[in-house]
Structure formats: C-alpha cells, structure tokens
Amino acid sequence: MWTDDELAKVFVYIHSRAIGLPEKRPAPQISPDTLPLDLNDISSAVRDQLGAAITAKSSDVVEAALGLALLFDVPLSVYFDLSCQLVTEDWHISQEDIIRLLQDAEDARAIPFLRTAIDLKPRLEHLAHDDYGSYYKKCLWALSAIGTPDAIAVIRDCVNSEIAPLREEAEYRLSKIQGPGARCD
Structure with a gap:
C-alpha cells in the first residue's frame, strides 16, 4: 500500500x-x-x-x-x-462514487451489494446530513439501471421501508419504471 x-x-x-x-x-x-x-x-x-x-x-x-x-x-x-x-463497508467515504460506477456497469452481480448498501446508510456518519434520501436515490437509480426482475424486486421491497426517504424514493422509482398510474404494491 x-x-x-x-x-x-x-x-x-x-x-x-x-x-x-x-x-x-x-x-x-x-x-x-x-x-x-x-x-x-x-x-x-x-x-x-x-x-x-x-x-x-x-x-x-x-x-x-x-x-x-x-x-x-x-x-x-x-x-x-x-x-x-x-460499497458494503462503512469505514470509508466513497460509497456514493462506487454506487455510480455500479449504476453505469448495469451488472446484475451488483444487486445484493446494492441491497446491503441501502441497509448500510444509517451507519454512514459522513452521510448523517442526508435527510432527503439522495444516497437512497443513488442506490435505487443503480438498481433501476440494472433493470432485472431481481433488481426491481429490491426496489419493491424498499417501498415497505419504515425509513420515509427510502420508501418515498422507492415509490417514485417504481412509478418511473412501471409508468403513470401504476401501483407500487
């Protein structure tokens, strides 16, 4: 090193x-x-x-x-x-940069890691100021870009989150994937 x-x-x-x-x-x-x-x-x-x-x-x-x-x-x-x-580790500050790389890759192998990254967010001290869900938005964009049924299933699961910014962003992302008037449940 x-x-x-x-x-x-x-x-x-x-x-x-x-x-x-x-x-x-x-x-x-x-x-x-x-x-x-x-x-x-x-x-x-x-x-x-x-x-x-x-x-x-x-x-x-x-x-x-x-x-x-x-x-x-x-x-x-x-x-x-x-x-x-x-992207699943909490000791560094580059998660958002890595999420963007994974979004651009559109590789389904990243799905479980992005799911873990979503769960990691509350432990990321450097993102404590993120009250509006921009971190969650990036994770969900990456999953949306991957676009497989498994990736969409993770977004659907987030609709049931108790974390309001995550839930709201998941609902919004699903509405964009499914089109106007689609239900998110």
Whole structure:
C-alpha cells in the first residue's frame, strides 16, 4: 500500500490532471515518473491498491485508487469485485462514487451489494446530513439501471421501508419504471 508521502503525490497528481488548479496557484511539478506506480500498468495498480485499502481499511487509499481509475479510464471489470465489497463497508467515504460506477456497469452481480448498501446508510456518519434520501436515490437509480426482475424486486421491497426517504424514493422509482398510474404494491 502507498505510504503517506506516496499517497500525497498521487492525490496532487490526480487533482492537477483531473480538475486543474486555480490560475493563481501554480500547478505542482509532479512528474509521472515520480509516482509510486507504473503508468503502463495502471489497472494493476488500481486493483492492488484497492485490495490493500480493504485490508488496511484506508479511506484515503480507496479515494486515490478510484481517482486514478477514473482519470485513466480503467475498466470497472478490473476492480468490479472490489467495488462490490467496498460499497458494503462503512469505514470509508466513497460509497456514493462506487454506487455510480455500479449504476453505469448495469451488472446484475451488483444487486445484493446494492441491497446491503441501502441497509448500510444509517451507519454512514459522513452521510448523517442526508435527510432527503439522495444516497437512497443513488442506490435505487443503480438498481433501476440494472433493470432485472431481481433488481426491481429490491426496489419493491424498499417501498415497505419504515425509513420515509427510502420508501418515498422507492415509490417514485417504481412509478418511473412501471409508468403513470401504476401501483407500487
């Protein structure tokens, strides 16, 4: 796993390449050859670092590895299994980013992990402010994008939730799937 100094270099590199820096601040001079990874094998680096992050429960490494994956267009297939595992863990802050990746993948193997992610939400301290259900909305969008009968069944189950934002979002999502006037029960 990356050391703190290596991780800092990776973060600076990602942010300077992906989002740029304000014009008043000069771009940091980080040469790709000083990064703690082989840019010719970025897929392996992403997978290795995500695996190490899971073992060490390092939120920062998860964030850096996902940032590299997005920056270098690493196919989700390279780290799909690790993403499914990570979306069910409460020790990092990247659940919403991972949910979006799983939504884009539209892979039915993610269904049970998304179900667990829904149940995980009350334990996610970094989302305590989410009173309006945006986290639930993202989970349900991902299930809707997958669109299989099993995915829709999870959404149907959420209609019976005691958690109002989840229940309301599930009802709304089902109405979009089934069309106007459809019943959600």
